[in-house]
Amino acid sequence: LPSRAQGAASGDPLPSWNGGAAKRSITNFVDRVTREGSADFVPAAARIATFDNDGTLWVEHPVYAQMAFALDRVKALAPLHPEWKDKQPFKAVLEGDMKTLAASGEHGMAELVMATHAGMTTEEFEKIVRDWFVTARHPRFKRPYIELSYQPMIELLAYLRANGFKTYIVSGGGIEFMRPISERVYGVPPEQVIGSSIKTRFEMRDGRPELLRLPEVNFINDKGGKPVGINEFIGRRPIAAFGNSDGDLEMLQWTTLAGGVSLGLIVHHTDAVREYAYDRDTSFGRLDKALDAAAINKWTVVDMKDDWNRVFAFQ
Amino acid sequence: LPSRAQGAASGDPLPSWNGGAAKRSITNFVDRVTREGSADFVPAAARIATFDNDGTLWVEHPVYAQMAFALDRVKALAPLHPEWKDKQPFKAVLEGDMKTLAASGEHGMAELVMATHAGMTTEEFEKIVRDWFVTARHPRFKRPYIELSYQPMIELLAYLRANGFKTYIVSGGGIEFMRPISERVYGVPPEQVIGSSIKTRFEMRDGRPELLRLPEVNFINDKGGKPVGINEFIGRRPIAAFGNSDGDLEMLQWTTLAGGVSLGLIVHHTDAVREYAYDRDTSFGRLDKALDAAAINKWTVVDMKDDWNRVFAFQ
Ligand SMILES: [Ca+2]
Ligand SMILES: [Ca+2]
Numbered sequence: 001l002p003s004r005a006q007g008a009a010s011g012d013p014l015p016s017w018n019g020g021a022a023k024r025s026i027t028n029f030v031d032r033v034t035r036e037g038s039a040d041f042v043p044a045a046a047r048i049a050t051f052d053n054d055g056t057l058w059v060e061h062p063v064y065a066q067m068a069f070a071l072d073r074v075k076a077l078a079p080l081h082p083e084w085k086d087k088q089p090f091k092a093v094l095e096g097d098m099k100t101l102a103a104s105g106e107h108g109m110a111e112l113v114m115a116t117h118a119g120m121t122t123e124e125f126e127k128i129v130r131d132w133f134v135t136a137r138h139p140r141f142k143r144p145y146i147e148l149s150y151q152p153m154i155e156l157l158a159y160l161r162a163n164g165f166k167t168y169i170v171s172g173g174g175i176e177f178m179r180p181i182s183e184r185v186y187g188v189p190p191e192q193v194i195g196s197s198i199k200t201r202f203e204m205r206d207g208r209p210e211l212l213r214l215p216e217v218n219f220i221n222d223k224g225g226k227p228v229g230i231n232e233f234i235g236r237r238p239i240a241a242f243g244n245s246d247g248d249l250e251m252l253q254w255t256t257l258a259g260g261v262s263l264g265l266i267v268h269h270t271d272a273v274r275e276y277a278y279d280r281d282t283s284f285g286r287l288d289k290a291l292d293a294a295a296i297n298k299w300t301v302v303d304m305k306d307d308w309n310r311v312f313a314f315q
Numbered sequence: 316l317p318s319r320a321q322g323a324a325s326g327d328p329l330p331s332w333n334g335g336a337a338k339r340s341i342t343n344f345v346d347r348v349t350r351e352g353s354a355d356f357v358p359a360a361a362r363i364a365t366f367d368n369d370g371t372l373w374v375e376h377p378v379y380a381q382m383a384f385a386l387d388r389v390k391a392l393a394p395l396h397p398e399w400k401d402k403q404p405f406k407a408v409l410e411g412d413m414k415t416l417a418a419s420g421e422h423g424m425a426e427l428v429m430a431t432h433a434g435m436t437t438e439e440f441e442k443i444v445r446d447w448f449v450t451a452r453h454p455r456f457k458r459p460y461i462e463l464s465y466q467p468m469i470e471l472l473a474y475l476r477a478n479g480f481k482t483y484i485v486s487g488g489g490i491e492f493m494r495p496i497s498e499r500v501y502g503v504p505p506e507q508v509i510g511s512s513i514k515t516r517f518e519m520r521d522g523r524p525e526l527l528r529l530p531e532v533n534f535i536n537d538k539g540g541k542p543v544g545i546n547e548f549i550g551r552r553p554i555a556a557f558g559n560s561d562g563d564l565e566m567l568q569w570t571t572l573a574g575g576v577s578l579g580l581i582v583h584h585t586d587a588v589r590e591y592a593y594d595r596d597t598s599f600g601r602l603d604k605a606l607d608a609a610a611i612n613k614w615t616v617v618d619m620k621d622d623w624n625r626v627f628a629f630q
Contacts, residue, residue, distance in 0.1 A: 045504060122546060166506075175547070175550070176550075179550045189360060190549065190550030190551055191481075191548065191549045191550055191551070193550065197547060199543075200543050200546060200547075201539065201543070202539035202540075202542045202543060202565050202569065204568060204572075207572065208572060208573060209542065209565070209568045209569045209572050209573055211542060211543065211546055211569075218547075224516065224517035225517075227517045227524065227526060228514075228515050228516070228517060228526065231437055231515060231526055232490070232512060232515075232533075233506065233548060234505065234506045235490070235491075235494045235505030235506055235508065236505055236506070250517050250524070253519060253524045254517065254524045254526075257519075257522065257523060257524050258523065258524055
């Protein structure tokens with residue numbers, strides 16, 4: 001396999017991508033929208049590209065990173081909450097009873113999120129998140145989560161930016177969970193991260209301005225919420241969108257089906273050896289309707305096993 | 316008075332500002348945060364500046380531009396709504412009965428906004444707004460609203476950007492009312508406009524993706540909502556904030572009272588000849604608590620009459 005340095009030396013901005021239809025669809029699209037005089041030329045200001053995060057830019061199995069964070073936080077906070085020993089879904093977390101936890105469903109997860117993501121200031125939460133990313137390790141790869149981004153997608157983000165694109169993360173995950181690491185991992189500044197959020201309230205506390213995180217959902221940036229979030233935060237339609245699951249279907253429709261040149265791309269997890277293989281039958285990143293829609297709408301489907309000669313930078 | 320061209324020729328980036336404490340507070344601040352080796356140096360990525368819109372960047376009297384828009388829309392839509400002839404607050408609008416309209420209060424205004432800002436797609440609304448800005452005229456100045464931005468503030472926006480700042484509009488007004496004209500008037504792209512909003516819903520209609528505007532408040536970006544909106548959209552704290560009313564108090568606190576170098580500035584309307592004079596006693600842009608806070612917190616207060624040698628570009 002070519003190393004990163006070799007790829008860069010050869011002048012290929014996407015060295016971790018094997019030659020093939022997926023890679024060609026990307027480079028052809030970028031050429032069409034950036035070449036002066038091209039019929040499909042798009043001015044730099046309108047070159048907006050949106051990326052889903054979990055499963056598109058980094059690992060989402062065996063569970064979403066933010067879920068691992070929430071479970072770790074329950075364990076860390078348990079001494080302050082003796083009542084959790086007898087209260088579901090906290091009891092299940094503390095006993096490692098994943099079956100009972102799964103059975104608690106979305107309501108159970110929401111309870112865990114509110115108990116671990118609210119009740120502090122935004123600055124305090126940011127510090128908790130930063131600390132977790134330093135100490136937590138992925139159960140299979142035994143590495144910090146920030147090392148588990150996909151090298152081909154990191155190259156793609158940089159390639160698009162080098163061609164005048166503004167790159168955004170548009171995730172179902174929490175906006176304040178991603179922002180502390182988005183610049184370092186993806187080169188995406190906090191103001192280009194869109195995600196789900198809980199409500200906050202402004203308060204002056206002892207003469208100091210604070211935003212307090214409240215246990216109340218503000219916005220769910222998933223499925224039909226993705227175009228809503230994109231429109232609210234960016235105010236213009238992307239010309240390229242990248243996802244990996246049914247949660248990205250509406251973002252891909254919004255981006256590609258309104259007329260005009262566009263690129264829709266889905267990362268298909270097909271590599272159980274180097275990463276994971278899953279699509280229609282998984283609780284984390286189900287790809288079913290969006291895979292059918294990809295065929296109909298001519299979206300690029302990336303086969304991780306065949307299209308990527310490297311998955312992680314450390315491999 | 317020096318003309319714009321003379322000012323530019325002299326190398327002064329703020330030619331419409333008279334020399335004095337207000338102008339010095341701006342240029343001193345910019346020098347401190349941009350000069351390499353300065354103890355207060357701020358990296359370019361963290362140079363975030365937020366600007367209120369109505370009364371800070373353009374005229375808000377005799378009524379907010381968006382209120383004039385809503386009233387014009389009621390009149391335009393009246394033939395489709397014969398029931399409005401007998402229904403308040405619509406009846407008051409159609410009869411020009413401003414006293415009854417004022418008495419309908421916030422509830423009445425909300426009804427007018429929902430009747431005129433919802434029920435269409437985001438693309439349709441954008442076209443309505445663009446058309447209105449072409450045809451509508453300010454009742455006193457007899458000019459399109461987009462010509463009623465303050466020339467000194469336009470210079471200030473450009474001066475900050477030339478010094479590496481990212482400039483944002485943070486308005487209590489509707490985000491989709493400002494975005495169609497923000498680039499043209501202020502050089503601020505849509506993704507750097509933060510404002511109040513109503514909810515939208517994604518729909519596929521005859522194979523085309525649409526966002527439908529719903530008659531339901533999503534977010535009010537005013538008072539304590541301004542720091543909330545800034546944190547949600549930008550994810551970092553501004554180092555400079557510009558406002559003109561009590562609606563900006565919390566944004567100024569959030570920006571200036573957390574430690575670190577910062578600039579807070581309030582535009583005080585003191586010029587009834589060239590524009591308007593008002594502060595503690597007005598329904599549009601009341602400046603009362605924030606004026607008291609300015610003295611305590613050493614925020615710059617701009618005296619429009621004394622500090623600006625020109626208000627509008629056409630003067
Ligand atoms: Ca995903
Ligand atoms: Ca204002």
